[in-house]
Amino acid sequence: MTDRPASRRVLKVKWVYKVKNDVHENGNRTTRHEARLCFLGNRQIKGLDFNETVAPVVKFTTIRCILAMTVANGWELHQMDVKTAFLIGDIDDEVFMEQRDGHVHATYPDKVCRLLQALYGLKQAPNTWYAKLDDFLKSQGFDNIDPDACLYLLMDDGEIIIVLVYVDDPPLVASSLAAIYKIKDTIHERFEMNDLGEAKVILGPEIRRYKALGTLKMSQGKYAA
Amino acid sequence: MLEKFGMAECNPIGTPLEVGLQVVKADDRDDALPYREAVRSLMYLMVGTRPDLSFAIGKLSRFVSCYGRENCAAIKRVLRHVKGSMDKGLVFDKNSSCVLQGFSDADWAGDHETRRSTTGFTFIFGGAAVSWGSELQKTVALSTIEAEYMALCEASEEAVWLNKLVQSVATQGLRTAISGGPINIKVDNSGCIAFSKNPVEHKRTKHIDICYHFVREAITTDKVILEHCATDDMVADPMTKELGKTKHDKHVEAMGL
Numbered sequence: 001m002t003d004r005p006a007s008r009r010v011l012k013v014k015w016v017y018k019v020k021n022d023v024h025e026n027g028n029r030t031t032r033h034e035a036r037l038c039f040l041g042n043r044q045i046k047g048l049d050f051n052e053t054v055a056p057v058v059k060f061t062t063i064r065c066i067l068a069m070t071v072a073n074g075w076e077l078h079q080m081d082v083k084t085a086f087l088i089g090d091i092d093d094e095v096f097m098e099q100r101d102g103h104v105h106a107t108y109p110d111k112v113c114r115l116l117q118a119l120y121g122l123k124q125a126p127n128t129w130y131a132k133l134d135d136f137l138k139s140q141g142f143d144n145i146d147p148d149a150c151l152y153l154l155m156d157d158g159e160i161i162i163v164l165v166y167v168d169d170p171p172l173v174a175s176s177l178a179a180i181y182k183i184k185d186t187i188h189e190r191f192e193m194n195d196l197g198e199a200k201v202i203l204g205p206e207i208r209r210y211k212a213l214g215t216l217k218m219s220q221g222k223y224a225a
Numbered sequence: 226m227l228e229k230f231g232m233a234e235c236n237p238i239g240t241p242l243e244v245g246l247q248v249v250k251a252d253d254r255d256d257a258l259p260y261r262e263a264v265r266s267l268m269y270l271m272v273g274t275r276p277d278l279s280f281a282i283g284k285l286s287r288f289v290s291c292y293g294r295e296n297c298a299a300i301k302r303v304l305r306h307v308k309g310s311m312d313k314g315l316v317f318d319k320n321s322s323c324v325l326q327g328f329s330d331a332d333w334a335g336d337h338e339t340r341r342s343t344t345g346f347t348f349i350f351g352g353a354a355v356s357w358g359s360e361l362q363k364t365v366a367l368s369t370i371e372a373e374y375m376a377l378c379e380a381s382e383e384a385v386w387l388n389k390l391v392q393s394v395a396t397q398g399l400r401t402a403i404s405g406g407p408i409n410i411k412v413d414n415s416g417c418i419a420f421s422k423n424p425v426e427h428k429r430t431k432h433i434d435i436c437y438h439f440v441r442e443a444i445t446t447d448k449v450i451l452e453h454c455a456t457d458d459m460v461a462d463p464m465t466k467e468l469g470k471t472k473h474d475k476h477v478e479a480m481g482l
Contacts, residue, residue, distance in 0.1 A: 060272055061356045064315065065390055068351030071317040147390040162394065205273050205314070215352075219314020220274050224226050224307050225233070 001111045002096075010096040010112045011043050013119065038121035039097065049095050055126035058150035058164045063171070063202060064218070066151075066162060070173055071216045075160070076180045077209070078172045079199035082133075083192040085168030089118040089128025126167065133170075136190055137163060154183075171202050226266045227308055230258065237309025238302060239470040241281035246467055247337050248284065251293020260292040263300045270307070274314050276347055276357035277477045278303065280464050283343070283359040313482050321352030321481075325387055327410035327449070328461035329380035331362070331372040335466060341365050342372035345464025346380035348387055348408075353481025356383055359464040364434070371430065373417035374437055376465075377410070377451075381443040384408040388448065407447045411454040418451045 004010060020032040044050050070077050082088075097113040099105060118125040138144065142152040142163065150165040161183050162173040174180045184195060199207050204223060209216045227233045264286050271278040281303050288296045326349045334340045341364065347357040358379065366372035388408050412418055420430060421440050443449045460479045462468060468476070 061387070062390060064353075064355040065350060065387065066394070068317045068323075068353065068355055069391070069394060071319050072321075072323045072351045074319070145390075145393040147386055147393060151390075151394075153394060160394070203273075204269075214319025216317045217314045218274050218317070218353075219312065220270055221311045221314070223273075224270060224311045225228065 002114045004112050012040050012098050036120050039119040041121045041123045044123050050123040053123050053127050055130040056149045057166050062148040075175050077199045078180050079196040081169040081194045085129045086125040089132050091115045232304045235305050238305040240473045241303045241306040242467040244467045250291040255294040255297050258297045261289045276354045279359040315353040316481050318352035325350050325408050329377045330459050330461040330465050331376035332465040333369045333372045343465045344376035344379050345461040347461045370416040373414040377440050378437045381440050381449050384449050407450040411452050413456045413459045
């Protein structure tokens with residue numbers, strides 16, 4: 001909370017509600033109600049409220065190459081999903097927000113909030129999340145290889161571990177199951193995440209692996225229908 | 226996607242485009258089908274897992290600001306083709322070759338409006354295509370050699386990048402480890418191969434722009450190596466022109482679909 005800045009715009013937030021219908025593997029259906037506090041990023045002014053907004057994602061070609069290698073070398077391919085990734089990033093720019101309706105401070109109703117962490121809708125949210133993940137992976141010894149900024153590689157005791165960064169659900173590839181569990185634990189310690197097990201979907205396309213045959217099929221049948 | 230465009234119950238068809246199809250800019254817009262949305266949706270499919278659609282989408286996406294009845298009919302045909310090939314996808318196979326194999330091809334003056342040619346290339350790795358492209362060339366090619374040479378330039382650029390990517394992950398003892406040698410690219414035009422290797426300037430080639438000589442440099446620095454293949458075995462053929470069903474299916478299968 002801070003005093004209202006004299007020459008700066010103070011932006012608002014709004015709640016965005018969503019009903020999510022999940023179909024589980026066993027055929028059960030559940031309905032989840034999601035409420036997200038969204039920042040009205042459309043009112044942000046470049047140079048004042050934000051500067052850098054770029055957040056790279058992994059190339060399709062890179063993914064296909066890694067899939068080819070995964071199959072050829074019999075590696076493991078898993079998937080996870082970081083919870084509320086866009087709330088994690090730190091904000092360096094000065095961005096001000098009005099107090100939320102219904103949550104106005106009793107003593108200081110005229111003060112405004114200065115954002116220290118990202119919010120959904122904030123222009124720099126993807127960028128700050130990417131920076132956070134990049135820092136973390138590098139601190140764990142991963143190398144960011146030159147041909148694709150989103151391919152992180154770690155050689156650990158003869159094991160190869162690859163993290164492909166695609167916003168908040170990075171596919172993980174490793175030369176053994178043990179290595180997969182190890183990297184999952186490492187990431188889990190730092191970020192809250194869902195373990196999705198063996199990858200079934202990677203950035204849209206469905207993945208079906210037939211380990212006995214040594215084949216993997218990447219298709220978009222559901223999307224095409 | 227098909228449902229979205231009201232094509233869920235359409236009759237499937239064997240190839241994405243009719244052989245010899247010429248589409249031109251239309252004066253009257255036909256809004257029977259949301260053309261742009263259809264191009265966009267198909268493009269996502271093509272970029273993800275469907276190299277067989279790349280020529281069709283490349284061609285039809287040139288008309289997003291001037292589409293008419295013919296263009297809509299063409300895009301409908303692509304949707305009908307998708308209907309008949311929904312379960313298609315890239316199949317990577319452990320038992321396939323783990324060496325990157327490139328194919329580079331070009332048609333000649335295929336675009337009747339500008340008489341420019343089309344570049345097509347694809348790279349096969351581990352049994353399926355990992356990279357592909359189909360693009361109208363930036364300038365007019367005066368001969369097939371020239372068109373193929375320009376296509377080869379793009380293919381070489383991609384080869385250099387792919388090689389770097391694969392090398393950076395491959396360590397010793399892996400099946401996918403490459404000796405660091407050049408990437409093999411197959412070309413079906415022997416004149417083009419000769420011209421790439423032998424820097425002789427003559428009447429028909431002296432005007433070719435410097436940027437395309439990237440190919441020569443890539444060869445002399447051992448980044449790519451060219452090999453001739455028969456037109457019938459040119460996997461990148463469907464990226465440069467409309468083919469009949471037999472040929473189309475054959476090449477598409479070679480791409481691991």
